[in-house]
Amino acid sequence: MSLLPLVAALFVTAVLFALFVASQGYPAFDALALVGKGAFGSTFAWQNTLSRAAPIMLTALCVALPARAGLLIIGGEGALALGGLAAAMVPVALAGWPVLLVQGLMALAGFVVGGGWIALSGWLRYKRGVNETISSLLLAYIGAAVFNFLVEGILRDPASLNKPSTAPIGDRYVIGAIPGMDVHWGLVWGVLVCIGAWWLMRHTVFGFAVGVAGGNPRAAQMVGLPVGRLMLMACFLGGGAAGLAGMLEVAAVHGDANADLMAGYGYAGILVSFAARHHPLGVMAGALLVGGIGASGSLLQRHLDLPDAATLVLQGMLFVSLLAFETLNRKGAQRV
C-alpha cells in the first residue's frame, strides 16, 4: 500500500546504481554489498550510521514541518550552519557556568537562530508571496557566506592556523557518548525531537491548525485561523530543528564551529523528508537509511576505489526513483 512505492523505489535504485557502477567499470555486486556492509554490516558501521542519522533526522524536520503548512523549504543547510555557529558562541561567552545550563543555552541559541533564518523564508512567502523553495536555498548560500565571513573574521580563534575555526567550546561542555556505544547523545536528542514534533503536529490543536492552513489556506482563513502566523511557526520550528542539528554537530563532533559543519546534512534531510512523506516519525527511519548510505562511502572508496561522490549519486537516484514511484500512490499526491 503506502509502503509499496518506497520498496519499489529502493529496488529500482539498487538496480540503477548497480548498472551505473558496472558501466563505469567497477564490480556492481561488490559495490551493492559494500553499501549494505558499510551501513549496517558491523557494530562500527551501525555506530557510524547512527551518528550521521542524528543530525539528518533533525534537518529532515526542517523540510517536514513547513511541508505540513504547505511550504517546501530546502535551505536547512544554512540554518544548520548558523545555528551551530550561534551555539558555539555560548560556551565562549559563559565559560565556567554549569555544564547542563550551558548545553541547554547552546541548544536554545542554535534553535532560535536556525529557526529565525528559516522563518525569514516563511515571512517572505506570506508577506511578499516569494516562492519559499527558491528563497530558502538562496538564504542557505547567504548563510554560508555569513558563516565564513564571521568564522574567518571576528569570531576566528587566533590559534586555529590552518583551518579557521571559532574558539573551542572546551572539554567540559562537549556532549559525550551514550554508555556502551560510540554514538553521542545527540542521537537521543534527535529521536526525542522527532517524537515531540510528531506529537505536536498530530495531537495538538496547533498541529491541526497548521495542517488545515497547509491543506487549504483559503478555507483556513475563512474559519479565522491566523494562516501567516501558522506558516511562520512551522518554518521557525523546522529551522530550529536544523539549528539544533548544527548545535549537536558542534557540541558532540567538532568541538568548535568551522567549515566542516557544512557537510551536506541539510541537503540529505530533504531526501529523507520526502522518503518519509514528511512524517515526523518516518523521518527517523529515513535518516537511518540515508545516514547508512553516507556511512558506506569510505568503504566504497577504500575497497573499490569509487569516488566519494558515489554516495551522492546513490542518494540522487533514490530521490528521483522515490518521486517517480509517487505515481503509484493511490491516496493522492503530496501537495509539496
Next chain:
Amino acid sequence: MSDASGGIAVGSLLLALLGGAMRVSTPFLFVSLGECITEKSGRINLGLEGTLVFGAMSGYGVAYLTGSPWLGILAAGGSGLLLGVMHGLLCSLPRVNDIAVGIAMMLFGTGLAFFLGKPLIQPVAPTLPSLVLGGWSSNTQIQEALRINVLLPIGIVLAFALRWAFVHTRWGLALRLVGDNAAAARALGYPVIPVRIAATAVGGFLAGIGGAFLSLYYPGSWNEGLSSGQGLMAVALVIFARWDPVRCALAALLFGAAGALGPALQSQGMTSGYYLFNAAPYVLTLILMSMSWSSGRSLAGAPGELSLVNR
C-alpha cells in the same frame, strides 16, 4: 590629490564591474533563456542547477578528449538535453510534482557530475576563444573589460530571436497556449505533454551550454565548487524578467555585475568583507524577488499553468 586617486579607483571599479558583468552573466543568460522556454510551457525545472554543473563537467571532459571546445559545448548541451528529457518524462507521470522532481534532479545532476568529473580535475582542456573589442584603447583595463566571450553575443541574439519566435511563430504560439491553458490547447489538438517535455529538453540544452561556459571560459576549469547557485538564481531571474527573453538578458547582465562585485572590490584591495560581497547576487535575487512578487495578486505575464505562481 586624494580626490583624484579616489576618482580613478571608482572609475576602474566600474570598469571591473562592467567587464565582470559581461564575463559572469553568460551562464545566467543561457540558463534563464532555457528556463524561460520551460516555464512558458507551464512547468518549472528547478533542476537546472544540476544541469549547469553536469554540463560544465561533460563539456570540459569532451573538450579535453577531442581538443575542441566547440564539441565540448555541444556535448554539454546534449547532456543537458538528456537531463531535461528525464525531468520532462518524470513530471508527466500522474501525481508527480515538478518542483520536487527539480530538487531531486538538482542533487542527482551534481552528484553524477562530481562522480564522473573526478578524473577531470587535473587535466587542462582548451578554452573558448574571446572577442577583443577594446583594441581601440591603449588602456589595458578597458581592453580587459571589453574582451568578451563568443557565447555572450550568441546568447543576446538568441534572446531577441526567442522574443520574436514566442509571438510570431507557430510553435511559439503553441508553447504559450500549452503553458497558459492546457485544456484549451488540448481542445485545439495540441499535444500538451509532448510540448512540455520538448520545452524542458530545450531548456536543459541551453542550461548545459551555460555550464560549459563555466568550465571552458570563466573560471575555465572543472572543479566541484564551480557553480554555487547560479542555476537556481537564473530560475528566479526568469520570474523577475516576467518571462520575457530580452528582459532575461538584461537581468542576467545585472546579476553578472552583482556577481563581479566581490572580485572587483578584492582587486581594489578590499579583502575584509570578501565573503559578504560574494553573497551580493543572492541578496539581490531575494530583494528582486520580493519586489516583483506580491502576495495575493497574480504576476503579470505569468504562464497560467505554472505551479510556482498560483499554488
